[in-house]
Amino acid sequence: MATPKGFARFIIVLTTVTAAVMELIDTSIVNVALNDMSGSLGVSIEDISWVITSYAIANVIIIPLTGFLAEYFGRKNYYLVSMIIFTVASYMCAQSTSLVEIIAWRFVQGIGGGALLSTSQAILFDAFEPKDRPIASGLFGMGIVLGPTLGPTLGGYIIDHASWPLIFMINIPIGIVATMLTFYFIEKKEGEGKKKKSIHIDYNGILLLAAGIGCLQFVLERGEADDWFSSDAIRICSVIAVLGIIGFIIYELSIDEPAVNLRVLGNRNLAFTTIFTFxxxxxxxxxxxxxxxxxxxxxxxxxxxxxxxxxxxxxxxxxxxxxxxxxxxxxxxxxxxxxxxxxxxxxxxxxxxxxxxxxxxxxxxxxxxxxxxxxxxxxxxxxxxxxxxxxxxxxxxxxxxxxxxxxxxxxxxxxxxxxxxxxxxxxxxxxxxxxxxxxxxxxxxxxxxxxxxxxxxxxxxxxxxxxxxxxxxxxxxxxxxxxxxxxxxxxxxxxxxxxxxxxxxxxxxxxxxxxxxxxxxxxxxxxx
Missing domain, CATH: 1.20.1250 (Growth Hormone; Chain: A;)
Known part of the structure; x- marks a missing residue:
């Protein structure tokens, strides 16, 4: 596949960076709207903070699986569907009238959003020659830094001048435009979608990862609010997290085609780098x-x-x-x-x-x-x-x-x-x-x-x-x-x-x- 030039490359940069920024804004824009949301839905601050927790849990589950999912479904198809999921879920979040409803749709939004962040960078890098990919990394890094910073600013402005549903509704026109640009300007990778039948799906690994990492994220996000181990939910999720993560590690190391290749952690450099990354x-x-x-x-x-x-x-x-x-x-x-x-x-x-x-x-x-x-x-x-x-x-x-x-x-x-x-x-x-x-x-x-x-x-x-x-x-x-x-x-x-x-x-x-x-x-x- 030829590297795009000129206007085509500009559109790809604009689309991928905008999609990544949109996803990252949504990780922090809700923080400043919790008071308004709790009052509107008639719930406590502790309850409404689940909109943050559910999004984070979905993100942390989907991120390590995006490479496998993009390969299985085809990167462009996976990107398009994820963008549509994110946009539709944003609309449904804005229309939610109950706590359970908005938590559920925030989880769906997090599933789509995690894929947007991951796949956007892959598409962006393919738009540059190998020697220019550090520049592409810098461009994408700008989005990673700007997104979480713009969230509170934009959210604060909206709360001061409008109402909380608008923090979700602003995603809709951006999502629609980004979807159209993706459909018309982003090419499929060579051979994309042809390997589906030959790819082994590690269902057990995916299930153990979702249970272990999802419950761990829940415990970390909600532990303080729920008084840690005095809460039945925290105790149960802690047990599931420990068993799920241990089971995931043992299982992934025992099969030939794991969903996440843990064997690479045997490399000392990667093992110590993860400490810095943490x-x-x-x-x-x-x-x-x-x-x-x-x-x-x-x-x-x-x-x-x-x-x-x-x-x-x-x-x-x-x-x-x-x-x-x-x-x-x-x-x-x-x-x-x-x-x-x-x-x-x-x-x-x-x-x-x-x-x-x-x-x-x-x-x-x-x-x-x-x-x-x-x-x-x-x-x-x-x-x-x-x-x-x-x-x-x-x-x-x-x-x-x-x-x-x-x-x-x-x-x-x-x-x-x-x-x-x-x-x-x-x-x-x-x-x-x-x-x-x-x-x-x-x-x-x-x-x-x-x-x-x-x-x-x-x-x-x-x-x-x-x-x-x-x-x-x-x-x-x-x-x-x-x-x-x-x-x-x-x-x-x-x-x-x-x-x-x-x-x-x-x-x-x-x-x-x-x-x-x-x-x-x-x-x-x-x-x-």
Missing amino acids: VAGLGLFTSVFVYPILAQRILGFTAYETGISLLPPTLMAVIMLPIVGKIMSKGVSPIPFVVAGFLLFAAYSILTSQVSPNVGKWDFFLPLLLRAVGISMVQLPLINQAVAGLQPKDYAAGISLNNMIRQLGGAFGIAMANNYISHQYAQHRTDLVSNMPEGSPLLNQRVHTIAGGLMSKTGASLQDATHQAYGFINASVERQSYYLAYLDTFRLVAIFFILVIPLVAFLRVKKQSDAEKAAMMKAASEAH
């Missing part, structure tokens, strides 16, 4: 989760202001990604990029952990800039290291596993952050309250001062004003306790990044031929 996923997802909460809950930013504060520094990552791809295409070792990226992300976490509660949104520009540059410096290098030492035929399996580990790192990071914030909040609240015992002169003076101000301004009685004063002090203690807990969480993330850096000593750099580079980049596209 921590990178932890940092990326945790920062996107904790920073907006800190900004809105403690610092008083609106959802839209929070998103806007993320945009300018993120644009630097958009600029950096193609540059990193171009430098690596010249044979520069990826290891210095990995070390620099991890140090920059650690610096971001440390700087953010020292912010004053009175900062403005632009005071975060430098830390967020370090975060953006750090992310851009580890994306492609970690893909490169994942396959260093593997045979070209194993590239897709190695990168697929690496990407699944990144998703699990993100899920673990968010679960860890939730649990750690809860623990640190309780500790800080205890410490603060212990310094203000009942009847202490300092507390009494503070209460009298606040009560006196309320009485003079509102004409409230002494009893009511005193009661309100205690309420104000309690709210202040709550805010300070959460503020300190969020800062502690950023410090914890920095520790993860710093601790793994010495492990680069176990990574080896293999000089790749042009053919191996092309195979690696293509495998990265097909296994993303």
Whole structure:
């Protein structure tokens, strides 16, 4: 199949990057709409957060299987159907009138979305000559960075000016246009669809993967909200996750044509690279989760202001990604990029952990800039290291596993952050309250001062004003306790990044031929 040129290539780039960004936006756009959705559907915040959990579970199940499904059904057919599934599910999410309905459709949307992200990159890479594929990786990396960042910004704007169903409805015109462009401009791969009868379907492996990874994702996403092992659902899913994952590993290693080739983890380079990828996923997802909460809950930013504060520094990552791809295409070792990226992300976490509660949104520009540059410096290098030492035929399996580990790192990071914030909040609240015992002169003076101000301004009685004063002090203690807990969480993330850096000593750099580079980049596209 000839490599497309000019306008045809432009359309392919536009279609694939837009589809990937659309899917990634939907991973974070819902976060800022939970309050509105819970009120509209008449459920609690804890219940409505299932719309996030169901989407994440579907994503993490489908990502390691996309290479197999694209080969079985034909890549273009699989891409088209996935895009239609995503678009239809978006419409149904917007029309949902009950909690069960929207959770179910979000799961369906996640199935289609996971395939969009994976297959978009494969199609994009095929539009470039092997020597230019690092540039394609940079273009796609821009979408990976922009998507989660645009989500809160776009979601905040919609919630401020419209209603929550619009966060799903905006996918529909984009999905329709992308589907039409795919149908008319994206060619089938040579031999696509001719291998279907000869491909063995590993039903048992797929079932064990879905049960094990799906239940693990559920436990990580919902553990804190459901008080971990005091919940029957968490206990049952934990058992299924352990049995499913162990059964999956044993079964996949025992058959000749597994759905996911786990044998590649015997390669030391890939095994250690997955550790870096896990921590990178932890940092990326945790920062996107904790920073907006800190900004809105403690610092008083609106959802839209929070998103806007993320945009300018993120644009630097958009600029950096193609540059990193171009430098690596010249044979520069990826290891210095990995070390620099991890140090920059650690610096971001440390700087953010020292912010004053009175900062403005632009005071975060430098830390967020370090975060953006750090992310851009580890994306492609970690893909490169994942396959260093593997045979070209194993590239897709190695990168697929690496990407699944990144998703699990993100899920673990968010679960860890939730649990750690809860623990640190309780500790800080205890410490603060212990310094203000009942009847202490300092507390009494503070209460009298606040009560006196309320009485003079509102004409409230002494009893009511005193009661309100205690309420104000309690709210202040709550805010300070959460503020300190969020800062502690950023410090914890920095520790993860710093601790793994010495492990680069176990990574080896293999000089790749042009053919191996092309195979690696293509495998990265097909296994993303």
